[in-house]
Amino acid sequence: MSLSQPLRLSRRTLLRQLGAAGVLVTLGPAGAWATKEMVQQAVRDRIGTREPQPHGVTLRLPKIAETGNSVPLTVTVESPMTPDDHVLRLHVFIEGNPEPVAATYHFGVRAGKAEMSTRLRLARSQTVLALAEMSDGSVRSGAASILVTLGACVEEVWGD
Amino acid sequence: MAEPRVRVPSTARRGEVIEIKTLLSHPMETGHRRDVYGKLIPRQIIHTFTCTYNGVEVFRADWHPAVAANPYLAFFTVATESGRLRFEWIDDEGTVYATEADITVA
Numbered sequence: 001m002s003l004s005q006p007l008r009l010s011r012r013t014l015l016r017q018l019g020a021a022g023v024l025v026t027l028g029p030a031g032a033w034a035t036k037e038m039v040q041q042a043v044r045d046r047i048g049t050r051e052p053q054p055h056g057v058t059l060r061l062p063k064i065a066e067t068g069n070s071v072p073l074t075v076t077v078e079s080p081m082t083p084d085d086h087v088l089r090l091h092v093f094i095e096g097n098p099e100p101v102a103a104t105y106h107f108g109v110r111a112g113k114a115e116m117s118t119r120l121r122l123a124r125s126q127t128v129l130a131l132a133e134m135s136d137g138s139v140r141s142g143a144a145s146i147l148v149t150l151g152a153c154v155e156e157v158w159g160d
Numbered sequence: 161m162a163e164p165r166v167r168v169p170s171t172a173r174r175g176e177v178i179e180i181k182t183l184l185s186h187p188m189e190t191g192h193r194r195d196v197y198g199k200l201i202p203r204q205i206i207h208t209f210t211c212t213y214n215g216v217e218v219f220r221a222d223w224h225p226a227v228a229a230n231p232y233l234a235f236f237t238v239a240t241e242s243g244r245l246r247f248e249w250i251d252d253e254g255t256v257y258a259t260e261a262d263i264t265v266a
Contacts, residue, residue, distance in 0.1 A: 032192070069228060069229070070228040070229070070230075071228070074234075094226050097225075097226050098190075098192050098225075099224055099225055099226065101224050101226075102223075102224055102226035102227060103221055103222060103223050103224060103226070103227055104221065104222040105219070105220070105221045105235070106217075106219065106220040106221070106222075107219065108218070108219075109238075110213065110216070110217075110218035110219075110237055110238055110240075111218060111219055111235065111236055111237055111238075112177035112178075112236045112237055112238035113177045113236035115235070115236060116221075116233065116234060116235045116236075117232070117233070117234040117235075118227060118228075118231070118232060118233050118234075119227070119228040119231070119232050120226055120227065120228055121188075121190070121225070121226050121227065121228045121229070122226070152228075
């Protein structure tokens, strides 16, 4: 056992260094990520000049994910979903991926309940933003942050 | 081509909000990955999902590469009448994956 102890320690140190190197390499191609401007533009393309009200949209997202390959996300919008008052569309934005938009969901009265669940591919730790376009023309927003230990695009790094 | 999987209640009360769960086997290739030669692998994702209820669209989704491989989607609809729900997924190569489920509304 006295032999295995230093071995295990050095393996751990090695792993830690590998991890650190991985982070550096992942952060390297900064040009590949969506910029703040790209996210802003994507938001404006969808909601125009309307100002989102920061309430009424709840995101269920894990606080931490070991890999970003398949991260469960549930978004719920507070809405009675009646003909007079319902959700038209829900947009999911991801600021930390190469492309700023993950998906748009088209609801409507027939959806009955303004909630959907999906699984996202996240390249790194980031904030996920959801914007709901309501039938009265207003826009509501919600957001959640997640720590991604190993991004979904590591294959790229090894391939380069 | 793998068969899509959907879960729809076989019966419901009129006006009841029912949950629908869907799953399709698909690589959802992002278009950002490179192969061993450093060449970009072309994007090949499902870009549109639609659910129609007796021919009327009740839910639709536009997807981008950030939707994980083997896309899972759960959503809701109002059980309005007995009939058939149809689910369609369309990918970048134009392949349409489709399946249907019947519901009896009392």
